[in-house]
Amino acid sequence: MNIEARARRTRLLGGAGAVLLLAGVLTVVIALRAQRSAPQPPASAASPVNVIPTGTTPPRPPAGPTATVPGPGQPNGPSSGSGGTRGLILPRSRPVRLQIASIGVDSTLRQIGLNSAGEIVTPPLDKDSHAYWLTVSPTPGELGPATIIGHVDSAAFGPGVFFKLGAMRQRAKILITRADGTVALFEVERVAEYKKNAFPTQQVYGNIDHAGLRLITCGGDFNSSISSYDSNIVVYAALVSVRSV
Template structure:
């Protein structure tokens, strides 16, 4: 007849529980190691930037993706579409002259029509678009909820084909680990094409002429949002290393593109 010493069963249960916790911890570490992706692509330092245009008091207020806020010196093209921005343009930080292609003397423009989808074949991106405005604190709203992994159009910017920069944004990752819609945005190079479908059934094609990375605390608003003589496009996401303390990437990636006439 066997006997069990007092407390022996309790010690066995504690040991078993400890073993289960240890196994769970190892599983979590393995999952993180296998699911954490590398930092998103960073554009080359020699990417071309546009020359910012002079401020225009009729322009609506702008904010850079996620962090930058509009102020009394902001700049963007006037949106005659569904957007309702009425402020003046944000002042840039670190802006200066840059080399870019000659703009046509009398650029052709299209009537307003909201964008409904975007395609970037070179990085295999296809996404519906939904309009977003400014948050209560003046920053640009970002995709959330069921539409977190979709791109969005800032409805205070011109519609595609109108004069000025159409602004489209998207997340780079979810929780700093899972790639989102614009994860590969920094890999775009001059000559890549971006197609934007409009509500009126027309597709406007833009050609990339520059891709750059900017620290979020030195975002050049005029360079990014400044008026242009013809239709242009700005694609914006987060980039650079992921700072777990801030819960965000430290930079913004911005793609500059110009309308391909006839598209």
Template structure:
């Protein structure tokens, strides 16, 4: 069951919270034979940081706001364009279109990659058309690089800090979406066991990364 957008409660300091879900609408069966259909909702993002956000550490790079245009992760052969994601009528973040397996989504009202805060990028692990852009996301290692090309002509280079898997019913909202003193990136997809009865993956894979440098494209 997709988790709805939440505001207030214990997550008030986090802002708008969403979570990536992949729900299979094909007949129950092995997901390798019948890949999951388009997710009903996708990853999460926090709103642009407020003046109350912690001060960045001395020397930590922070970029101005600029829309992301392309994501490259050489270690897992990702080279994909971005699409903007908006909220649907039920308060969920719309998923990237299911007819394009090589596409990542960015919540257009959230932090842009390179800005101070936690920028969130969502991608499918699979779709009805087969394996998708974030199929190998869980294989990333600390120190691997993630490059985000931006509309202002800069490339933000992030370094992976950790790759972790969380049960969807015990997702650490504050840790993933909370304010940060520097520019950070979260890459999110589905993972873990595929529940044939629920037609859904039980976990989320989250890559935590920080902005290491930037350069002109």
């Protein structure tokens, strides 16, 4: 290779390196901008309200034990049971659609489980962000805390399905369409933010005395050195009514 050719190749490689460096900087900038604009819940959002209707609980089929799954940085552990139940309890039926008008969510529900270490599998980062029902949790409407997770954002695609989850407040409505042709209406009890290294596993995933719902995403500060958020946002909700599709 002659000197002129080598020089030309060096210029091309240098230009390619500059482009790659610029792309990396843009990725970090996009991630930081997305994180700063994602709403975070105030302390007042964590104060619980009672949304479960009072009255006679309708008959329900026998329910099995509620699965307990680990939160970030937390070991698995046993759940504590309850002596009675409150509110409506529905039979098991796979959830297929999630709608939250107050934050503009309308997503088909995909399924996700646990990995070999017993931790929740991280959903894929796709351009069309979806919410995922955790298959080891109850189905929405069953006794226990049905769990749905989704991304807040990504450097590649921007805001995710739960980008505005931190903007939810007490008594907000959540609709879940189920495979049996019913639509379960949930209302928010509270919205809390937890550091990942202090995630309250039992409080989020443990057995409860009603048909509950947990919506979970990332929140808090974004650590660019590890490309991760330091907190989780958890929306607690309860079943208040049911109707046909």
